[in-house]
Amino acid sequence: MLNPEIKRVKLxxxxxxxxxxxxLTKLLESLEAQLNPDREILIADNGxxxxxxxxxxxxxxxxxxxxxxxxxxxxxxxxxxxxxEIKIFLDDDLTVAADYLDRVEEFFATHPEFAAMKGRIIAxxxxxxxxxxxxxxxxxPISDHGSAxxxxxxxxxxxxxxxxxxxxxxxxxxxxxGPGACGHEEExxxxxxxxxxxxxxxxxxxxxxxxxxxxxxxxxxxxxRIARERGRCRMLHEEHGIVEVASKxxxxxVRLAIAKAVGANIERNAREExxxxxxxxxxxxxxxxxTD
Numbered sequence: 001m002l003n004p005e006i007k008r009v010k011l012x013x014x015x016x017x018x019x020x021x022x023x024l025t026k027l028l029e030s031l032e033a034q035l036n037p038d039r040e041i042l043i044a045d046n047g048x049x050x051x052x053x054x055x056x057x058x059x060x061x062x063x064x065x066x067x068x069x070x071x072x073x074x075x076x077x078x079x080x081x082x083x084x085e086i087k088i089f090l091d092d093d094l095t096v097a098a099d100y101l102d103r104v105e106e107f108f109a110t111h112p113e114f115a116a117m118k119g120r121i122i123a124x125x126x127x128x129x130x131x132x133x134x135x136x137x138x139x140x141p142i143s144d145h146g147s148a149x150x151x152x153x154x155x156x157x158x159x160x161x162x163x164x165x166x167x168x169x170x171x172x173x174x175x176x177x178g179p180g181a182c183g184h185e186e187e188x189x190x191x192x193x194x195x196x197x198x199x200x201x202x203x204x205x206x207x208x209x210x211x212x213x214x215x216x217x218x219x220x221x222x223x224x225r226i227a228r229e230r231g232r233c234r235m236l237h238e239e240h241g242i243v244e245v246a247s248k249x250x251x252x253x254v255r256l257a258i259a260k261a262v263g264a265n266i267e268r269n270a271r272e273e274x275x276x277x278x279x280x281x282x283x284x285x286x287x288x289x290x291t292d
Contacts, residue, residue, distance in 0.1 A: 002102040002105060002106060003106065003163045006105070006106055006109045006110070007055045007109055007113035008038055008105070008106060009038070009084070009085040009108065009109065009127075010038045010039070010040070010083060010084040010085050010086070011038065011039045011040070011084045011086050011088060011090045011101060011104065011105060012042060012061075012079075012082035012083060012084030012086070012087045012088065013031065013039065013040065013042070013089070013090065013092075013101070014042050014043075014044055014075060014078045014082060014087060014088065014089050015027060015028075015041065015043050015044065015090050015092055016046075016071050016074060016080060016089065016090070016091055016092065017043060017044070017045050017046075017052055017092035017195065018045070018046055018047045018048065018069075018071070018074055018092070018179065018180070019047070019052070020050050020092045020093055021052050021093075023092050023093045023212060024043075024052055024054065024092045025053075025054065025055055026095050027056045027090065027092055027093075027094060027095055027096070028041070028054060029055065029058070029095075029098045030095040030098075030100075030250050031058070031096055031100075031101070032057070032058050033098070033143055033242060034096075034098070034099075034100060034101040034102070034139075035058075035059060035101075040059050040060065040061040040082065040083070040084060040102055041058070041059065041060050041061060041086075042060070042062045042063075042064065042078040042081060043060060043062070043063045043064065043078070043115045044064055044071070044074035044075045044077065044078040045063060045064060045065040045066070045074065046065070046066045046067075046068065046069060046070050046071060046073065046074040046131045046180055047066075047067070047068065047069035047070070047179075047180050048065075048067065049067055050065075051065040052065075054143060058188055061081070061082075062078065062081045062082075062192065064077050064078050064081065066250055067144050068180075069179070069180030069181070070175060070178070070179075070180040070181055071178040071179040071180050071181075071186070072172075072174065072175045072178040072180075072181065073175045073180075073284060074179060074184050075089065075172070075180075076172035076173055077175055079167065079172055080240045082103055084097060084164065085163065085164050085165075085274050086104065086105070086108050086161055086162070086163060086164065087107065087161060087162050087163075087164055088101075088104055088160075088161040089157065089159075089160050089161065089162075090158065090159060090209070091141075091157065091158040091159075093158075093212045093214075094121070094158060094159070094209045094210055094211045094212060095124070095209065095210050096126070096208070096209050096210075097206075097208040097209065097210075098131070099206070100207060100208060102116065103204060103206030103207050103208070104119070104161055104204065104206075104207045107149070107202070107204040107206065107207065108163065109147060110159070111202055113200055113202070114151075114200050114201060114202035115162065115163045115165075115166035115194060115199035115200060115201070116155055116160065116161065116162045116163070116166065116191070116194055116199065116200075116201040116202070117155070117160060117161040117162070117201070117202055117203075117204045117207060118152050118154065118155045118156055118160060118201060118202070118203045119143065119156075119159035119160060119161070119203075119204055119207035119208070119209060120143055120144055120145075120159070120175070120202070120203075120204065120205050120206070120207055120208045120209070121140075121141055121142055121143040121144070121156065121158055121159050121208075121209050121211050122142065122144055122208070122209075122210060122211070122213055123140060123142065123210070123211055123213050124210035124212055125213045126213075127213050130213040130215050131213065131215040131217075131218035132215070132218070133266065134218040134219070134220070134266075136267045136269075136270035136271075137217075137218050137219060137220050137222070137270055138198020138213065138214075138217050138218045138223075138227060139217060139222075139223050140211055140213065140217075141156055141157070141211065142166075142211070143156045143158075143203075145205070146205065147205045148205065149202055149203060149204060149205065150202070150203050151200055151201065151202055151203075151247070152201050152202065152203045153191065153195070153201065154187065154191030154192075154201060155173070155190065155191050155201060156186055156187060157178075157185050157186060157187040157189070158209070158211065159207065159209045160187060161207070162194075166194060166197075166199050168193055169197060170190075170197050170199075171193070173182070173186050173189075173190060174186060174189050174190070175235075176237075177189055177233055177236065177237065182229065182232060182233040182236060183226070183229040183230070183232075183233055184229055184230045184233045185230060185233035185234055185236070185237065187277065188234075188237075189237040192237070192238075193224055220270075220273075223270065223273070223274065224273055224274070224277045225277075227273070227274040227277035227278050227281065228277040228278070228280055228281035228284065229281060230278050230281060231277065231278040231279060231282040231283075231284065231285060232281040232282070232284050232285040232288070233281075233282060233285075234278070234281055234282055234285065235281075235284075235285025235286055235288075235289060236285065240267040240282060240286065242286060245279070245282045245283050245286050248278075248279035248282060249276070249279040249280060249282075249283055250273045251279075252272070252276030252277075252278075252279040252280075252285045253276055253290055255272050255275060255276070256269075256272040256273060256275070256276045
């Protein structure tokens with residue numbers, strides 16, 4: 001329950017979704033009991049021919065559907081329709097804790113030094129039990145820095161929030177990035193932009209969500225492909241010279257070779273494969289930029 005001494009602010013919850021009808025319903029149902037007249041839900045639906053169905057008993061301020069792929073574009077459209085002083089962004093493959101919205105509101109009320117919030121994300125089920133030996137390749141966006149509020153460098157896209165005043169100054173999400181565009185890095189670019197404007201980002205342990213564990217994600221080829229995509233996306237919003245990128249590739253290749261030579265466990269191999277794939281993706285991006 002929210003401390004009655006805390007000044008209430010209006011919250012806008014923006015849910016990005018793409019072809020996950022059952023998961024979206026679970027998320028909306030986990031939010032339903034936490035809603036009040038000062039808390040609104042907007043759905044940013046993209047990349048499907050028809051809007052995703054939603055439970056009729058969950059009040060939705062706006063269901064914005066764009067058949068074109070592009071998570072960031074849909075989020076920006078929903079942001080423009082929202083009126084909350086705090087804008088919360090959630091992915092559709094999670095559920096929230098019973099006091100989630102209270103904890104977000106409390107965080108911003110009691111920590112005026114922070115313009116953005118990185119929430120806590122834990123797995124909804126035991127990844128090892130659900131995915132088996134290949135669990136290190138799940139690539140879940142887990143975020144657990146403990147039980148204290150601390151300053152962090154960036155947000156994580158599945159569970160994040162911002163003061164509307166900060167977003168009004170720095171602008172919306174870079175629509176070149178994220179799912180439906182280059183694939184990733186939209187929250188990283190936003191975090192860098194916030195810091196460049198002098199804003200600080202805090203981690204809120206009470207803003208807890210539970211991420212689905214889909215065993216189909218525990219796929220090595222998918223894991224490496226996504227890591228390489230991340231590297232390409234990074235080159236769209238960061239400046240890296242060819243010497244730096246080539247060095248990252250060389251170091252990544254050596255580290256991976258050593259891990260394999262010493263018979264490292266699957267967790268270490270996955271980490272090194274990811275490091276090398278990101279570096280190779282950055283090289284892809286550099287080459288593409290050089291030919292444009």
